Amino acid sequence: MASEQPIVRVENVHKYFTRGSERVDVLNGLSLEVRPCETLGLMGPSGSGKTTLLNLIAGLDRPSSGEVWVGSDRISTMNESQLARWRTTAIGFIFQFYHLLPVLSAYENVELPLLLLPMSAAQRRQQVTTALELVGLENRMSHRPGQLSGGQQQRVGIARAIVTDPLLIVADEPTGDLDAKSADEILNLMEELRSGLQKTIILVTHDPRAAQRTDRVLMLDKGRLVDGASSLTRH
Numbered sequence: 724m725a726s727e728q729p730i731v732r733v734e735n736v737h738k739y740f741t742r743g744s745e746r747v748d749v750l751n752g753l754s755l756e757v758r759p760c761e762t763l764g765l766m767g768p769s770g771s772g773k774t775t776l777l778n779l780i781a782g783l784d785r786p787s788s789g790e791v792w793v794g795s796d797r798i799s800t801m802n803e804s805q806l807a808r809w810r811t812t813a814i815g816f817i818f819q820f821y822h823l824l825p826v827l828s829a830y831e832n833v834e835l836p837l838l839l840l841p842m843s844a845a846q847r848r849q850q851v852t853t854a855l856e857l858v859g860l861e862n863r864m865s866h867r868p869g870q871l872s873g874g875q876q877q878r879v880g881i882a883r884a885i886v887t888d889p890l891l892i893v894a895d896e897p898t899g900d901l902d903a904k905s906a907d908e909i910l911n912l913m914e915e916l917r918s919g920l921q922k923t924i925i926l927v928t929h930d931p932r933a934a935q936r937t938d939r940v941l942m943l944d945k946g947r948l949v950d951g952a953s954s955l956t957r958h
């Protein structure tokens with residue numbers, strides 16, 4: 724395990740935004756590595772930079788300086804269109820409020836990322852069906868999001884995240900909008916992604932129960948990692 728190459732490498736990353744004439748430094752020289760098949764939790768106070776960091780790792784944004792590697796790809800130097808193409812196959816996204824399209828069925832929502840890929844209709848059908856079976860929604864495929872519970876909608880979100888078989892799954896507060904029981908089911912499912920599908924997952928959360936289910940927790944404060952913050956580590 725120790726010799727295994729990290730799947731994510733963040734090296735001395737700085738990120739600032741400008742608001743008018745004001746410069747806001749959000750990440751300040753941050754470095755971390757994530758191992759393959761690891762579930763990493765990111766915690767920290769509101770505004771500490773968790774979502775900003777997740778966005779850099781998922782190629783939704785680029786650092787002001789420093790490097791981000793995912794697998795063998797140095798994504799910090801890709802331009803917008805390279806990043807967009809890369810994200811389609813490399814990253815599965817899970818959001819707090821699911822981000823499902825209300826007029827599409829569960830099946831069609833899960834199919835969306837595949838429409839960007841060269842793939843036959845039969846291949847697409849097989850992958851969508853497999854993903855929906857994996858999250859236990861094979862009998863809800865033609866339901867629209869409004870006809871599903873919050874927990875079921877998040878399961879559709881998870882099916883959509885895994886349907887392209889991505890290298891890495893990023894989840895921003897995936898249980899933040901759910902009651903305790905549904906949250907628990909989602910956390911069980913994410914554990915299955917890791918153990919069954921060998922997925923690497925990075926999870927931003929305020930929820931200590933979610934954090935306790937990860938392999939390792941890193942704590943951010945004011946755009947830096949806080950030392951010795953792995954006390955919530957499961958093993």
Ligand SMILES: Nc1ncnc2c1ncn2[C@@H]1O[C@H](COP(=O)(O)OP(=O)(O)OP(=O)(O)O)[C@@H](O)[C@H]1O
Nearest residue numbers: 740741742747749768769770771772773774775776
């Ligand atoms: N596009 C942007 N333009 C300007 N400032 C931004 C932008 N995106 C984020 N910020 C600022 O960066 C800081 C960190 O935001 P971020 O969303 O990463 O924090 P967070 O730790 O995820 O917070 P929360 O737990 O509340 O979601 C905040 O002060 C925020 O206002």
